[in-house]
Amino acid sequence: MKKVFMLVVVLFCFLSSLALAADVKIGIIDVQRIIRESKVVQEHRANLGKEIEKKRKILAEREEAIRTLDDELKKEKMTPQTRREKSQKLAKEVKELKRLREDFEEESRGKDAELTVIVLNEISEIIRKIASDGKYTIILEKGQGGVVYATDKIDITSEVIKIYDKAATKE
Secondary structure: OHHHHHHHHHHHHHHHHHHHHOOOOEEEEOHHHHHHHOHHHHHHHHHHHHHHHHHHHHHHHHHHHHHHHHHHHHHOOOOHHHHHHHHHHHHHHHHHHHHHHHHHHHHHHHHHHHHHHHHHHHHHHHHHHHHHHOOOOEEEEOOOOOOOOOOHHHEOHHHHHHHHHHHHHHO
């Protein structure tokens, strides 16, 4: 709480000094809204979703094979040697499935993080251009910058989304 208060005080002092020095033009963006609403991000996420779904099918097939092997062990009559071999195979398959699942989850998180970094870099370039072209003194991020309230008049999120989506269709 103390840190938030100090941030607000410092931000207020900074903005007050800017207001005295020159005309101040402030913009606000909502990165989470950009990520939610941008068609480009939605396409990237859909592609990632397709990739993830393919891997989930592979995991489901492995799980089904394990269930089948487990059912064989429970139902069929077999020699102790055969039962031991199948039990060992089952244990090995379960261990392998667990490893595959962990690898899959780690890879999915990594790809999602990678996508987020790419999107944020692309958005940052657009924001810099908007700031330069629009002669903004400062642009704050709604969720991270300690912004408690801002009028919609200074929110440029829709403009960023429009330019981002438009730039992607040109490529």
